[in-house]
Amino acid sequence: MRFRHKAAALAATLALPLAGLVGLASPAQAATSATATFAKTSDWGTGFGGSWTVKNTGTTSLSSWTVEWDFPTGTKVTSAWDATVTNSGDHWTAKNVGWNGTLAPGASVSFGFNGSGPGSPSNCKLNGGSCDGTSVPGDAAPSAPGTPTASNITDTSVKLSWSAATDDKGVKNYDVLRDGAKVATVTGTTYTDNGLTKGTAYSYSVKARDTADQTGPASGAVKVTTTGGGDGGNPGTGAEVKMGYFTNWGVYGRNYHVKNLVTSGSADKI
Numbered sequence: 001m002r003f004r005h006k007a008a009a010l011a012a013t014l015a016l017p018l019a020g021l022v023g024l025a026s027p028a029q030a031a032t033s034a035t036a037t038f039a040k041t042s043d044w045g046t047g048f049g050g051s052w053t054v055k056n057t058g059t060t061s062l063s064s065w066t067v068e069w070d071f072p073t074g075t076k077v078t079s080a081w082d083a084t085v086t087n088s089g090d091h092w093t094a095k096n097v098g099w100n101g102t103l104a105p106g107a108s109v110s111f112g113f114n115g116s117g118p119g120s121p122s123n124c125k126l127n128g129g130s131c132d133g134t135s136v137p138g139d140a141a142p143s144a145p146g147t148p149t150a151s152n153i154t155d156t157s158v159k160l161s162w163s164a165a166t167d168d169k170g171v172k173n174y175d176v177l178r179d180g181a182k183v184a185t186v187t188g189t190t191y192t193d194n195g196l197t198k199g200t201a202y203s204y205s206v207k208a209r210d211t212a213d214q215t216g217p218a219s220g221a222v223k224v225t226t227t228g229g230g231d232g233g234n235p236g237t238g239a240e241v242k243m244g245y246f247t248n249w250g251v252y253g254r255n256y257h258v259k260n261l262v263t264s265g266s267a268d269k270i
Contacts, residue, residue, distance in 0.1 A: 033058040036067045036131040038121050038141055040215050047116045055108035062103040067094045068125040075117030083111035118217050142167035142208035147220030155198035155228035161190045165208030175207045199229010
């Protein structure tokens with residue numbers, strides 16, 4: 001009888017630490033969460049640079065990470081660094097390398113890649129869950145805006161208008177590019193570029209930025225030539241052009257040769 005009491009007491013003593021471990025397991029697992037955010041870092045027309053940032057937003061350390069996303073057909077990764085990137089068709093997977101898999105709470109790590117094609121990633125997953133740390137699908141980059149149209153072209157300015165881009169969380173603003181370089185950031189879908197040179201050709205395109213500061217692909221480009229700029233240069237759209245023509249049969253009928261345009265004074269009157 002005394003032996004039974006001792007055995008029961010020992011079993012109860014051992015059960016207490018086990019119960020504590022069981023009670024701690026669930027909160028510790030629930031405290032591990034992370035986010036993954038994509039950003040397009042550059043765009044050179046036929047290709048682009050991209051970057052994913054993984055951040056541990058939980059309260060326990062993250063030992064590894066895997067980011068998955070889909071690209072539209074025709075868009076792919078051509079090279080990558082700081083992650084092992086593979087694909088199955090249009091579905092892409094990036095896993096941490098040996099030195100950057102562990103993330104302390106609040107820590108983040110980025111990996112980059114070069115890609116080809118016009119598309120942006122969608123259907124993002126991080127370690128099998130949502131990339132924004134909730135049940136909501138991950139934040140995708142915005143689409144390309146419509147190709148700008150040009151109006152009100154003068155010697156020194158041009159007005160640009162374009163159709164809006166789309167984004168799953170909303171478009172914040174647009175970057176206006178002149179000959180590939182950003183000249184302005186606007187919240188609407190129009191912009192007037194001033195301070196241009198008369199009789200000069202320019203190329204304009206637009207990129208959208210979403211509420212997470214992710215930039216999408218560039219729109220198509222519109223070419224614009226400012227007015228003015230005569231004097232033998234590019235006259236520009238709508239500028240006046242003075243010209244003349246020489247009738248070659250005048251050589252026979254009037255003995256009038258090309259040099260006579262100058263000697264007769266006619267050239268000065270053009």
